[in-house]
Amino acid sequence: MSNPLSYVGSEDSSPWHTYLSQVDRVLPYLGNLARWAETLKRPKRALIVDVPIEMDDGSVRHFEGFRVQHNLSRGPGKGGVRYHPDVTLEEVMALSAWMTIKCAGVGLPYGGAKGGIRVDPKTLSHKELERMTRRYTSEIGIIIGPQRDIPAPDVNTNGQIMAWMMDTYSMNTGSTATGVVTGKPIHLGGSLGRVKATGRGVFVTGREAARRIGLKLDGARVAVQGFGNVGSAAAELFVGAGAKIVAVQDHTGTLVNKNGFDMQGLMATVRRDGGVGNFKEAERVDNESFWDVDCDILIPAALEGQIDTARANRLKAKLVLEGANGPTLPDADDVMRERGILVVPDVICNAGGVTVSYFEWVQDFSSFFWTEDEINVRLDKIMVDALKHIWDTADKHKITLRTATFAVACERILIAREERGLYP
Ligand SMILES: NC(=O)C1=CN([C@@H]2O[C@H](COP(=O)(O)OP(=O)(O)OC[C@H]3O[C@@H](n4cnc5c(N)ncnc54)[C@H](OP(=O)(O)O)[C@@H]3O)[C@@H](O)[C@H]2O)C=CC1
Numbered sequence: 001m002s003n004p005l006s007y008v009g010s011e012d013s014s015p016w017h018t019y020l021s022q023v024d025r026v027l028p029y030l031g032n033l034a035r036w037a038e039t040l041k042r043p044k045r046a047l048i049v050d051v052p053i054e055m056d057d058g059s060v061r062h063f064e065g066f067r068v069q070h071n072l073s074r075g076p077g078k079g080g081v082r083y084h085p086d087v088t089l090e091e092v093m094a095l096s097a098w099m100t101i102k103c104a105g106v107g108l109p110y111g112g113a114k115g116g117i118r119v120d121p122k123t124l125s126h127k128e129l130e131r132m133t134r135r136y137t138s139e140i141g142i143i144i145g146p147q148r149d150i151p152a153p154d155v156n157t158n159g160q161i162m163a164w165m166m167d168t169y170s171m172n173t174g175s176t177a178t179g180v181v182t183g184k185p186i187h188l189g190g191s192l193g194r195v196k197a198t199g200r201g202v203f204v205t206g207r208e209a210a211r212r213i214g215l216k217l218d219g220a221r222v223a224v225q226g227f228g229n230v231g232s233a234a235a236e237l238f239v240g241a242g243a244k245i246v247a248v249q250d251h252t253g254t255l256v257n258k259n260g261f262d263m264q265g266l267m268a269t270v271r272r273d274g275g276v277g278n279f280k281e282a283e284r285v286d287n288e289s290f291w292d293v294d295c296d297i298l299i300p301a302a303l304e305g306q307i308d309t310a311r312a313n314r315l316k317a318k319l320v321l322e323g324a325n326g327p328t329l330p331d332a333d334d335v336m337r338e339r340g341i342l343v344v345p346d347v348i349c350n351a352g353g354v355t356v357s358y359f360e361w362v363q364d365f366s367s368f369f370w371t372e373d374e375i376n377v378r379l380d381k382i383m384v385d386a387l388k389h390i391w392d393t394a395d396k397h398k399i400t401l402r403t404a405t406f407a408v409a410c411e412r413i414l415i416a417r418e419e420r421g422l423y424p
């Protein structure tokens with residue numbers, strides 16, 4: 001695969017290389033637009049910031065922060081902010097690029113962006129977390145804004161962090177700018193339904209995919225990796241449709257229960273302990289065994305690069321719903337295709353979050369707020385219509401749903417690029 005950038009490492013399994021390989025796979029389906037393909041292989045703008053804060057004990061610590069705007073051809077940048085000790089520029093570049101594809105794939109008027117801080121937020125006090133968030137927001141304030149680039153929650157960030165970001169940006173610019181971030185608390189211009197929207201989108205695309213392959217949700221066995229915002233919300237909806245959760249995994253352990261977890265009890269444990277590990281009514285197994293669990297549906301909802309070829313060869317699931325961004329390596333995609341496992345890729349499967357973020361942004365501009373029912377009905381329709389178009393494209397070219405999503409999205413992005421022209 002060709003990588004035109006001098007500042008990118010050579011590790012094949014890195015998220016950026018995964019993304020580049022996904023772009024290479026779509027080029028044969030782009031016709032003349034393929035001459036613009038290089039646009040997709042470079043972020044438009046990448047900002048690295050130093051985030052110094054005073055710790056509670058009086059010492060000073062510096063954190064590395066990033067905000068990358070991958071492509072702005074179709075509108076302002078959009079994408080979450082991640083707090084994680086493994087965050088790197090290259091990872092944020094890949095996450096921002098997947099945002100470009102995702103937003104275009106569901107037809108939202110956005111480009112793609114993403115941000116992150118290399119930090120383990122669990123080691124910070126509440127006040128340190130607030131100071132770090134505010135300093136980071138001030139540092140990236142030169143490129144974000146309601147019409148420029150709109151951050152949102154991702155791994156280890158939430159409504160409180162979005163509230164601090166909104167407040168900091170508003171103080172720095174001198175007027176309340178609710179539209180600068182989405183995923184805010186409800187009384188600060190947040191939208192009903194946003195917290196669970198990504199999990200809901202995973203459920204909606206999963207429901208549609210299951211229907212098409214003749215897999216009944218009633219009684220279906222589901223395994224979920226990552227039991228945070230996305231994984232837990234998706235799990236609850238599948239249980240509501242009659243499915244049973246037979247395995248869950250997070251950093252606190254891997255639990256299996258063939259009869260299905262008691263969701264209320266599991267959720268209570270997660271709220272109390274911050275992880276699934278102490279839940280008693282299940283068998284604890286070693287982490288690697290998660291990939292051997294007998295199940296019909298697998299939902300990776302943690303981090304990138306989880307499904308490699310070895311794991312893809314062991315999976316028992318018929319359907320993989322990518323709640324996480326970038327959970328599957330390109331060679332593993334090929335293995336799953338050969339084995340007849342259907343993958344609903346991240347760039348459509350987890351687009352429910354950004355879709356309701358878009359609703360939030362629209363509601364903030366009009367200062368007119370919708371009911372949760374209106375939001376869920378609109379979300380359902382957008383996801384179902386987008387998946388149908390992608391499915392038709394996959395059938396037409398006999399390609400995977402991932403390459404089909406890239407084909408639909410890249411065509412929209414590159415037409416916009418071409419129509420805008422190159423010169424100011
Ligand atoms: N939030 C959103 O709206 C969206 C999120 N996504 C993607 O979904 C994924 C999850 O995000 P989100 O739910 O928001 O994040 P959260 O921080 O809420 O949850 C992440 C979950 O993943 C678990 N986890 C992290 N690393 C591992 C690992 N190596 N093995 C097993 N479990 C692990 C965490 O466990 P622990 O707490 O024990 O570390 C936690 O349960 C990410 O890929 C994110 O980019 C995609 C679209 C939108």
Ligand SMILES: O=C(O)CCC(=O)C(=O)O
Nearest residue numbers: 079080152154353354357
């Ligand atoms: O809600 C948003 O704007 C972005 C969510 C996100 O980061 C993602 O879809 O990966």
